[in-house]
Amino acid sequence: MFSPFLLDRYRRIFTEDEIKLLAKPMPKAIRVNTLKIGEEELAARLRDRGFTLEKIPWTRHGYLVKTCPLPLGATPEYLMGYYFIQDPSSMHACEALGPRSRDLVLDMAAAPGGKTTYLAQIMGNQGTVVAIDLSRRRMKSLRSNVSRLGVENVLAVRTNALSVENFGLVFDKILLDAPCTGTGTVHRNREAAIKDRGDVEKCTAVQGALLEAALGVLRDRGVIVYCTCSFLPEENELMVDRLLGRYDLGVEEVEHGEPGLTSWNGRELSPELRKTRRFYPHVHGTQGFFIAKLRLRKS
């Protein structure tokens, strides 16, 4: 089912049995929106409707939905903004950034707003999240999610994040959930199985340019979390390794997940990359995901 290009890469990361598990369907997960409701109250309401939930211990507000008698997007609780359907690895990226209530945060590729709204939640609706995305259609979804979830500290701007320096702002924290091949989402998107070299080259060009733009507007000692829903080292460790050679960046440990790769294709990468994290469907029950947390030193 995978393109020869992907198979070649996957055989260097996974066993044959693991490759077969990459596309296996997985239970969905929800994040309780504590801006609107307490966890116990929501869990009780959903249980009364016949849902079975299981707390995901390594996320702050995440639950696996084991039994789902209704579509998750069709309950009154969903429409009231009491929860968001979100992969646990995406929740973890926001938790890794650790935004505080007085921070000025940039979410650079923000739509439809899954991570923007979680950043706002962690910040207790205080401070400011500037949420940028290029897509008109996806920004509409972001605005509707922001409103449904009762988020009040987001400034949503449809623009090209490559020109973010024109805002004239310097950010405390930045999340770059980069546009990517999406190879980690093959369990719900079969097109992710046929990506080839050209797709990867297109994505890495944009990812590199977005990272440069982000570092240009991050304050000294500010933190950037870079993440993708891709298994491919070109979009993940190799991208970060190149940055480490050009900027004074400290790699900070992300709590959960498998350590990032420190060599690829016979090439040694920075040993610091072991502090980045990979998430795998067959290990973590999540989409394929990568998280790097970096602190910039300007002086």
Ligand SMILES: C[S@@+](CC[C@H](N)C(=O)[O-])C[C@H]1O[C@@H](n2cnc3c(N)ncnc32)[C@H](O)[C@@H]1O
């Ligand atoms: C992985 S998705 C973001 C998902 C989002 N962070 C969330 O959690 O809901 C990547 C996004 O990057 C946006 N994008 C691609 N190129 C961009 C650019 N140059 N400037 C701003 N956004 C861009 C796409 O429109 C897409 O919405």
